[in-house]
Amino acid sequence: MNRGALFVAAALFAGTACACETALVLAIDVSGSVDPSEYRLQMGGLAAALRDPTVIDALVDAKAMVAVMQWSGSSRQHVAVPWTQVMDQAAAARLAHDVETAPRAFRHFSTAIGDALAASADLLGAIAAHCRRQVVDISGDGVSNEGLATMRMRDALVRGGVRINGLAIETGDDGLTAYYRREVIGGGGAFVLTARNFEDYPRAIRRKLLRELTDPVARRGPAIQRVAGGR
Numbered sequence: 001m002n003r004g005a006l007f008v009a010a011a012l013f014a015g016t017a018c019a020c021e022t023a024l025v026l027a028i029d030v031s032g033s034v035d036p037s038e039y040r041l042q043m044g045g046l047a048a049a050l051r052d053p054t055v056i057d058a059l060v061d062a063k064a065m066v067a068v069m070q071w072s073g074s075s076r077q078h079v080a081v082p083w084t085q086v087m088d089q090a091a092a093a094r095l096a097h098d099v100e101t102a103p104r105a106f107r108h109f110s111t112a113i114g115d116a117l118a119a120s121a122d123l124l125g126a127i128a129a130h131c132r133r134q135v136v137d138i139s140g141d142g143v144s145n146e147g148l149a150t151m152r153m154r155d156a157l158v159r160g161g162v163r164i165n166g167l168a169i170e171t172g173d174d175g176l177t178a179y180y181r182r183e184v185i186g187g188g189g190a191f192v193l194t195a196r197n198f199e200d201y202p203r204a205i206r207r208k209l210l211r212e213l214t215d216p217v218a219r220r221g222p223a224i225q226r227v228a229g230g231r
Contacts, residue, residue, distance in 0.1 A: 028068065050209075063087060076105075111145050161187075167194075
């Protein structure tokens with residue numbers, strides 16, 4: 001994680017006792033399999049979900065801290081939107097704008113889900129003491145094909161109290177949802193949703209945000225530490 005993102009996280013909490021119910025890393029796949037129009041569908045769909053009144057209410061209720069990270073191959077992760085606390089509609093509007101206008105960090109690299117999870121853990125480490133729950137929301141259109149072992153990183157995050165949810169964008173790989181369920185998601189109440197294609201991503205990400213912000217199982221926090229691969 002870069003120094004700038006750490007500074008932003010520290011500044012957000014300086015001089016305030018405001019609690020944070022949920023810290024949420026939104027990890028977006030920008031690997032070589034994602035073409036320019038698919039990239040726009042992801043970022044535009046996420047921005048639209050963040051503007052949805054029901055999602056805004058859930059974010060405000062959770063006093064959520066949200067960061068957006070773009071990821072691709074090994075050692076290629078970029079914080080596109082640093083930690084932002086959503087305390088009101090104005091903060092939600094700024095977050096959605098920053099997501100919608102974020103430039104693409106990578107274009108021509110492989111898929112390293114394990115590295116994306118490791119980078120998400122670094123992001124959460126900067127603010128974990130201030131938020132009761134830590135959640136990684138990772139979406140992608142393919143299986144990991146390089147970098148750190150996905151299940152090993154998944155298990156490490158779960159042991160640290162992090163919940164990992166997945167959104168599998170099935171663009172020809174009908175087994176991707178099962179792969180995410182088996183090797184990517186983990187933690188108490190963890191789940192994976194399916195987008196039938198990139199055009200379906202906006203619907204799926206809205207549903208996913210609502211579920212991870214309002215799910216009663218999630219609200220009980222990290223007391224249940226069951227790894228998805230062992231179900």
